Amino acid sequence: MRRRSIVVKIDVDKYLCKGCYICVDKCPTKVFEVSSVIGDYGIFLPEARHVDRCVDCGICELYCPDYAITIIRSGGNEA
Amino acid sequence: MNPLIQNYLRSEYAQGKRRTIFCPGCGNGIILGYFVRAIDELKREDGFDDSKLYIVTGIGCSGNIPVPLKYNIIRALHGRALSVATGVKLVRPDSEVVVFAGDGDLLSIGGNHLIHTIRRNVGIKVILVNNMLYGMTGGQVAPTTPMEAITHTTPYGNPEPPLDACKLAVSLGATYVARWVVPLAKQCIQSIKELLLHRGFGLLECLSQCPVYQGRYVIGIDRPSKIMDYYLKITVVSDKPSYGDKITIGKFVDYERPTYEEIMWSIVNKAREGGNYEA
Known part of the structure; x- marks a missing residue:
């Protein structure tokens, strides 16, 4: 049986993100993709398109130099 | 904005109205994140008192690392961060003094201060951010x-x-010396925690990426995540420091010896008890 992920959403701040794409390259399960939305710094924002693949390692939050990424987890009641 | 980091930032930074001033993909922001996480873990584990935390920085990109933090921050002259930190530590021996310095700041311009601070074993903690050139x-x-x-x-x-x-630090008798790279997050956070709990002089060298100058010219890769992969390729874990083709990382030295402020205050107290001083 497949383990259910408790990560419901990965939020990328539109103002704080500077577009270094460390999160896009360093995610071990390739959750992030470069979207076509332009952020306040003038870059294409990364977007967490495949949250169902997320294994909750926290690498993106740890490596983000501008603290723009927040992993929003559910309470753990489901599954 | 990340809520864990947000608790430790100053007003405008905490509201998410101002960015850090680093270039996109700079390792300085990552090191500040590690520092905040290390303080947070220490506070939750054994009640680390961060009200007595003083942060002294030199000049350079690494001098801007603690600027968003809500602690007491002193900006010293170029290369003279260690002298100012020694003064703070001598006046308030129960305080915790952390120095953020870059490689040009600490090794080239403040090289003599580094040597004599290690020789005296002043109880200050140095986080050396090494990006292999003068970035600013x-x-x-x-x-x-x-x-x-x-x-x-x-x-x-x-x-x-x-x-x-x-x-250099090991040969001069520093009591805690470690070197890690920015991609090794858990080791960096653990090392910063050990550094903050250490009694004497501690030096943590953190190899960091500068995508704009180091990436384009020294290494030849301008994507920050690729520079992080390159760092993992050129480093080897060992207990002997070396800095050549292969850079060794790890904890090199960890022991204790009497610190400068303890010796200094024991002399001061002895002189006061004897009564042969003029106030």
Whole structure:
């Protein structure tokens, strides 16, 4: 049986993100993709398109130099 | 904005109305994140008192690391961060003094201060952010630039062999010396925690990426995540410091000896008890 992920959403701040794409390259399960939305710094924002693949390692939050990424987890009641 | 980091930032930064001033993909922001996480873990584990935390910085990109934090921050002259930190530690021996310095700041311009601070074993904690050149002024050659690397001031390759800060500190008798790279997050956070709980002089050298100058000229890769992969490729874990083709990382030294402020205050108390001083 497949383990259910408790990560419901990965939020990328539109103002704080500077577009270094460390999160896009360093995610071990390739959750992030470069979207076509332009952020306040003038870059294409990364977007967490495949949250169902997320294994909750926290690498993106740890490596983000501008603290723009927040992993929003559910309470753990489901599954 | 990340809520864990948000608790430790100043007003405008905490509201998410102002960015850090670093370039996109700079390792300085990652190191500040590690520092905040280390303090947070220490506070949750054994009640680390961060009200007595003083942060002293020099000049350079690494001098801007603690600027968003809500702690007491002193900006010293270029290379003189360790002297100011020694003064703070002597006046308030129960305080916790952390110095953020870059490789040009600490090793080239403040090299003599580094040597004598280690010799005295002043109980201050130094986090040396090594990005292998002078980042803020435009990518000039620094003491830690590898040989034959191309920078703005050495267009035909660097003719000088690099300086190994960890080897220097170990040979002078520093009581805690470690070197880690930015991609190794858990090791960096653990090392910062050990550094903050250490009693004497501690030096943590953190190899960090500068995508704009180091990435384009010294290494030849301008994508920050690729520079992080490159760092993992050129580093080896060992217990002997070396800084050549392969850079060794790990914890090199960890022991204790009497610190400068303890000896100094014991002399002060002895003189006061004897009564032969003039107030």
